[in-house]
Amino acid sequence: MDPTAPNARTFDVGSQDYARYRPRYPSALFAHLASLAPSRALAWDCGTGNGQAAVALAAHFDAVVATDVSAEQLQAAESHPRVRYQQVPAEQAQFTRHSVDLLTVAQAVHWFDLPRFYAAARQALAPRGVIAVFGYGFFEGDAAIAPVLRATLLDPIAPYWSAGNLVLQRGYRDLPFPFEPLVSPSFEIVAHWTLDDMLGYVGTWSALKRHHEAGHPDPREAARARLAPLWGEGAREVRMPLALRVGRVGPDAG
Template sequence: MAIQMFEDRGHAAVYQKYRFAPGKELQQTILSYLREKKAIPAELAVDVGCGSGQGTHFLGEHFKKVVGTDISKAQIQEAKDTPCMPNISYLVCPAEELPFEDASVDVLTSFTAAHWFDTERFMREARRVVRPGGCMAISTYTVDMSLRYGDCSQQLTKAFRECWDKILKYSNDRLKYVLDDYKEIFEALPFPDKKRVTDIYDSIPMTVEGVVGYMESASPYQTFKKNDPTAATSLLQETEKRMLETMGVSSRETMMEFWVRHVCVLGCKEC
């Protein structure tokens, strides 16, 4: 069964507020592959482990019907409470028990979630529901982010990463899949026609508040906060202050570039 890390309603609300949608380069990587495999236009896309729906919204622009699924009731409620296109719907279910008929799904996706799944059971279920000639696109952003702002990008990134490294000490063991650039997940993909792209870079416009909020939304931070709430809160407050001082600004709404590297596993089921 999938690891459940985002069940708390407060955590889900932070996740919805601060997590970002797939960047343009990741979107183009996925769409180019689907066009190459003639998987679009298509009827049904299913986004597994959709959280509060950031990736699901992207799919809504390209498919007739999109269903986002997640094991967390709190996350699905946040997704339902967020305005979206009328062709998008959500439901609560485990990634390993998808309520779709055999060979009924044209495209199956998962954005920054597959490392929480029971890989073997999820892949078996994916093979069952994806139609012949259908595709899978499984991606994650990695932990080696960087920040850019004027001529202080190096110092700003240093402040961010020193904080981030302290937070990552509270990571679940499943982080190993991300640190390995989804190599194990790629190898487990049950389709012989597959590839893994590890060098997709996206610049996400983000405020200082947004960067700090992103760290707050991360599951390791939530674990840190449960263990030592005072230290966890102080760490983010001190990091925000340090970032503002480095940038020479006072407003938390000051914009910067948040650079992320994506890994994407792509596969097409044999006809």
Template structure:
């Protein structure tokens, strides 16, 4: 089964605006792993489930060529509209059937995406296209462990965030739990003996109330809710923003909250 929860045009533009670029700490971990296992040159990186291209752009300075692959044409259109990355090509396709010859890819990445793939078909395809000693890096963050801070009301803000997720629970795909579980099962299923899981990469940043609400809007479960009941979904966003601002005692949605995300990465290297 292919999950098609990111297809709508307006969902893609929300993605472009509100999704996070993976942190440099994680990028460095991935590149150091690739250097240690396979070494240079870094010729081709393929970013699977690239969405609007945040992770593809992060990889672009480090490879001769980056190809972003996604099943959603609207996501790819948004990615292609970002100027200044001449070595990136975006192609429509699936992680389970990759348009590359055997043993041709140095690095396969998937940022907040591998939980949507068909596990065994994706792993077989990764084994086929990776060069000997080539690597895969499946990264993401577990939203269970996101911390919010603003003066003394961080826990109450997190409580509001959890209540929103509770409203969206009936619209939440079981695959989201796979990501929150840091890809445990997928990690176990990787057939390469050389693999590791890096966890607890805590990344702090500021996010405005407006953008935090935008991030909620980007959730696949929010979009499923909106499809079923557009008015209630719109009301949920408005009331959530209002509740955040009231709790913080401010009026501007540009007010920044400190956010700590808990990133992880599954790393594996194909045998020689």
């Protein structure tokens, strides 16, 4: 991604909220991906954002390089002795040729210039190295909450999702992915959110930012009024199925 392009700065504003409200990926996902890697020496987490995937990978790899185009996101990232952060666009990251055992992209590949990124990935990945791209869309609510959520939040901002967001919302099924496919189990995020937590998460959506920039009022207060009696004062369990594509490069990677 060109660091001067509009999408490159989408998550600069509100990076602290992004770190606070974005849900955590299941630890089983990273254990599974690490089990596929040809070794556990080096992982690359590309588009790392607040670093949560990078820190999770550090439980399985000797070293993790975590890259992101946003300086603000990296300033809010979690520190870990085995994680090294770099501010660099995904397509321009530099590694020793064929040194990366596992490359992960969490909630970000739909922002990348894919041909250039995939070329960089092939240069970086070791023979039989693994690339995994994953993300989540809307959380699943119960039958009482779902229609109110749609009417108050999802429908008003629907025109402001980017084409990349729509690729994710379709589960990455039509994402170009020129790697040997690997079959993986299904994973989902399970979180326990208060209404404030949920609305804070919605506040990190790029479509909401564009909705605001177009001059519309924040729909979250109207949503709060209608959702509060349904949500209750405590935390509710929410589930987000993960979209996941996993592949392997051949022994003769370029």
